[in-house]
Amino acid sequence: MAVLPIRICGDPVLHSPASEVTGFDADLAELVSDMYDTMAAAPGVGLAGPQVGVAKRLFVYDWTDDSDIRHRGAAINPTLWISPPPAGDADPETEAEGCLSFPGERFPLRRAASAVLQAFDVDGEPFEVRAEGWLARIFQHEYDHLDGLLYVDRLTDGYARTAAKVERKQGWGVPGQSWLPGVDHPEG
Template identity: 85%
Template sequence: MAVLPLRICGDPVLHSPATEVSDFDDDLASLVQDMYETMAAAPGVGLAGPQVGVAKRLFVYDWTDDADVRHRGAAINPTLWIAPVPAGDADPETESEGCLSFPGERFPLRRSPRAILQAVDAAGESFEVRADGWLARIFQHEYDHLDGLLYVDRLTDGHARTAAKVERKRGWGVPGLTWLPGVDHLED
């Protein structure tokens, strides 16, 4: 197992739709394990293939809820069904999220409170997860990566302007930038 370098906003793989996974082999199993290790080292609660430079429709997640229930899995070739997103502005206290590909920043973003994830695991077995709250947010965030979207692409008004300023100040928005969890120290 290995910690993989994470792509930073601006890398083309993060801004293009990913393709379906077709080979369920030892290479896929190794990639999934490396993604779990990378996510833990970052630390994060989700990680999509494009974030590690793999333009395939897969993500991993690992999050423990307030009831101490651990939600962990690999979603390959997923479909995501979401309830309508509530109207209004996102609450900065309860609806802020971050991204390992826009590291060190958090912005409020309104997401659907419920989602149904349908996918297959690394062994090719189908599964379904009905999610509420933060787990639904994780699924939506990672699914966006598979469609070539970062959460900052969904920001509006002042938050979008602030994210654009951060991107310019840090020299992001260009191809080839990465960071290695557990090794690189990124300025806040």
Template identity: 65%
Template sequence: MTVLPIRITGDPVLHAPAREATEFDDTLRTLVADMFETMDRAPGVGLAAPQVGVPLRLFVYSYDHDPAGPRRGVAINPQLWVSPTPIGEADEESEAEGCLSVPGERFPLRRAARARLTAVDLEQQPVELDASGWFARILQHENDHLDGVLYVDRLDFLHGRRARKVIASNRWGKPGSSWLPGVDDLEA
């Protein structure tokens, strides 16, 4: 397995919708294995293919704190349904979210409390996930990547302005910026 460079905000692959995966072959299996290795090394709880420069609709996830038990897997060509997102200001502590493509930063963001995801795995077998709490947040965050949306794009005005300042001060926001987990000191 190989650790892949993670693209940083500004890279075009992060800001465009990904295409459906159609080839379920050894190349896809290798990509998924490398994505798990990269996510674990980062460390992260999810990683979408666009984050490693591949514009395919798939992501991996690993979350050990779900009341239903540990969750780890791959979602290929997912569809996501969510409960209504609560109205009001996001809590700075309990709703702070981070992203491997905006490394080292966390900003509060309101998300739906529940989500239902359908997808397929590497064997093209159905995957159905019902999620609540943080696991629902992870699924929404990773699915957003497949639509070319980063969580900083969803922030309210004040937090969005702070995020834009951080991105500018780090000289991100342009094509070609990336970091390599385990080598570069840019943990999310």
């Protein structure tokens, strides 16, 4: 088990598009395994390559829904198709997200209710997952990381201002900051 440091908002790897994975090999398998360990230690329900300093298009996810069905996998070089997001303001109770790279905070964000994830697994085999609700939200959140976006980049109005204040107060927004799950207290 290897737990990797998680990069904090401001690190350049989090704010640039990631490149395609080209080698489906033992190094990739080890990275994916370490990402699962890191995600569990954080704890989180998803973790993208850029969050651990790897500018490659991959993410892992592990979430159990209300019916006790576990959704777990690694998405390599994914494509994500989403339904149109609903109009209106996000509900602070049911649509709040958090992020391991903006730790300790949660803000409401409107997301599409459904998504179709097409990707390759760690062995290079293609797969597809049709997702609704929270799983669709997880996929959208992690996919954004691969395009250099954090969920706080999508916030509007007062929530965007509040997130910017938190970032300044915590001293985030500069390169080189990270935290180690199980060791550090990422809230600052």
